[in-house]
Amino acid sequence: MDRLRNVIVLLRGQLWIIPLVLSALALSLAYWVLTSGASFLEVRDVGGFWWLYGGDASSARDLMSSLLSGLMTMTSLVVSVTFVILTLAANQLGPRLISTFMGDRQIQTVLGLFLGTILYVLVVLRSLDETLGVEGVPHVAVTIGSALTVVCLFALLFYVHKIARAIIADSIVARVAGDLHNDIRSMLPAEAKETEPAIPDLTRPRAAAVSLDRSGYIQVIDYDRLVTLACRADAVFAVKVRAGHFVLKNGEHVVVHAGRPLGEEAVQGIRAAFVVGGERSSAQDLEFGLRQLVEIALRALSPGINDPYTAIAVIDRLAAALEEIFMRSLQQAVWRDKEGKVRVIAQRADVQGLADAAFDGIRQAGQEIPAVLIRMADVLGQLAPVLRSGQAQTAVAQHLGKLAETATEARLAPSDRTAVLRRIEQARVATATRPKEGSIHVV
Template sequence: MLFRRIYRLHERIKADWRLLALVSYLLVAGLTTALHLVRPGDAEASLDGFLATLAGILTSVVVTTFSFVFVALQLASVQFSPRIVRSFFEYDHFSRFFLWSFLACVAYLLGLSYFGWSGATLIYPKFGIVGGFYLLLLVFPLFIHHVITSINASSITRNIAQRTIQEIETLYEPAEAESWSTEVVLVVAKAAGYLEAMRYQTLYALFPAAPDVSMRVRFHIGSFVMAGAVLAEIRCPASRRAFYDDLVPEIQACFLIGRFRSYEQDIPFGIRQLVDIAIKAISPAVNDPTTALNCLDYLGAIIRKAALSDMTSREAKLLQQKNIAIREFSFEQLVDLAFDQIYSWGKDDYIIVRHVVKTVDNVVPFVQDADKLLVLCRQVDDLELQYLHTDPAVFRSEYLPGTPFLRREHRNSLRNYLDDFYEAVIAQIEALPRPDEALERKKAEYTAFRAALGLES
């Protein structure tokens, strides 16, 4: 949490070029004074060569860095919009600070040599040297991180939205807001962004245990939250409302809202990234189905781990002791997130569809919960491939118009993978100690599909 606080302080300083310049000047001036006191320097020594070398290094860094920046911006403008190039310099204080501070330092170093103020006993060249190393060792790495962050799609859309919202606030007066209900205490978001994580332990220690008081969190981790949106609501007796009203600022601090989603506590975020890679890989522009298959393999590994886990987290169980209910993704939501969109974009490619079936088939032997097994069954059933078993023309006709897969070879391949899935589900149902009625019906259905083709065991 200390690193997060330092990072947020750094972001606040970086947002205002005046504050950034002041902090930088004070740091360099303080370090220069300390250096001058510790090492006064030799009266006969000159720092001309050192100043010229440092000025050359700074110049090379600026030229090389902005060459790469312009290439990156050009690629980003092609992908998003050509107007983001202008926005990068016009509204980005840190980028302008980086450019002008490097140029100013180079001019200062060359000016010292030109006017003869390069003696080792003088404080002026030391100020330039410390400033140069400050730019190279601190500002330059931060600028690289800043550029990588700034050309991210989430940062671009966030900055555009923030500038537009600020313009609305400038032009229009706020409308009269309706009063909140007095029945509950509402915890609202101070700013818009993604709910990166929650400080569960802090919330648990902060919230008093009372049988007649409860708190319900409205958003999943990873959800986008608008400014002013209700993060949580606290139901309490009217006599204690004032106490919980005073507690709201501390509860707000337990909700970490930022510009990006985070791996911390956000399981669907990893799934979302693999799905995005797979979708882009099977697009006509990229046409790389092997990458999509790799993504499906690892999505299967994630779903397998989820199938073997209790989907109520340790933090949720802890907070339930104090009547705090948080929202978490169910196993069914994770399965849908992992496979639905890939199938939607790749449903005309029998390789993709076949691998979706195979991936779910690989997970089935690990599922010991009846509800989770039904989720996997529904996932494959929703692919609507049952006609491969029920329609005799499917395996007789060499070319079958009106179906997603025209060639018999492709249909037979899919049918074989479906058979493997049905067989695995039937075996897993039989292995369960007490399968429920829904699973027994699913077993009878899958047995009938296999029997239609003489494939039952």
């Protein structure tokens, strides 16, 4: 399922898929209307319907030519505006967020509607011959082409509205945060419980270390396949990397604990369980969405942009994501076979690492901006009701300590430093008491 989800994630980021599908549907519609659909949609009395085209072949050809010219102009405008928006987004929000724009289904649908309509009008135009006369003109086909053009006009209006909303930083933050919440719900179990500690089976000696033999970002690890391979070899696999890590060609990526060395077929099977690509994917990488939000905040806090309000909006979304993470169990780290024997021990993201990925970069970039430090202290204090585990409580306490150290050493006005330290102390008091189990209602 993770492999399939990774493929879906990669396909959703492709701009051409929905336009290609809509173009194929438009060509199919044109072919059907001009061939078998002609008899099915035949209208005896053309003048009886005001909305149905009733002109001759010459007029129909002129009409289709005008529609085609206008559609080409509108499509050029849409494509030009799209490239401008992508350029602005890359400069202000980060180049890695371009995939978010490209994966927007509404933008893809508008582009596909324009391309499909152009292809439909072009096919109908080729079928129009001035010698057809009034009876031989495909009235229904011309009418459909006119209707599709009208739809494209309204789609252009919607597209302008969509693009105008897309360049607002808060909209992008909300969009990325929504994708992050979807990833959290799909990757983490809904019920919060203590995860099994990833302790290797020390009764088995170390037999070998397997490298992935290729470099790139790990996108997906097929742990079920590794369990099957470990059962065949009667071994325990300790996976030293996880989704989101960049690996080199050589290294101890999987350590094998077994009574005998692995064969070449088993080594190739282990390597086949890893999907390595040129970019990170959100299929198994829980930090992917966190780092996208952090990148927006870091861009906002850069001297060239200097927009702390966007960074504060990101901090709010990060706190909401951590709240949901703290209310759930972490990713599975130990896999057993049917007999209960440990077969695979994985390296997965922990609470401390997720909190560090969310707040460290923003705290470092905004160390001289009191509003950012105060907001970070406030949201850490607001996480108090969901600190059900000792790990979560320790992670929040450590970040409050880092904030206090930053506020003490940063170049701040004495009044600002006092305000920041006071809010940090309030957050410490709020998070000092760990809530009782069952005190939180998990939906």
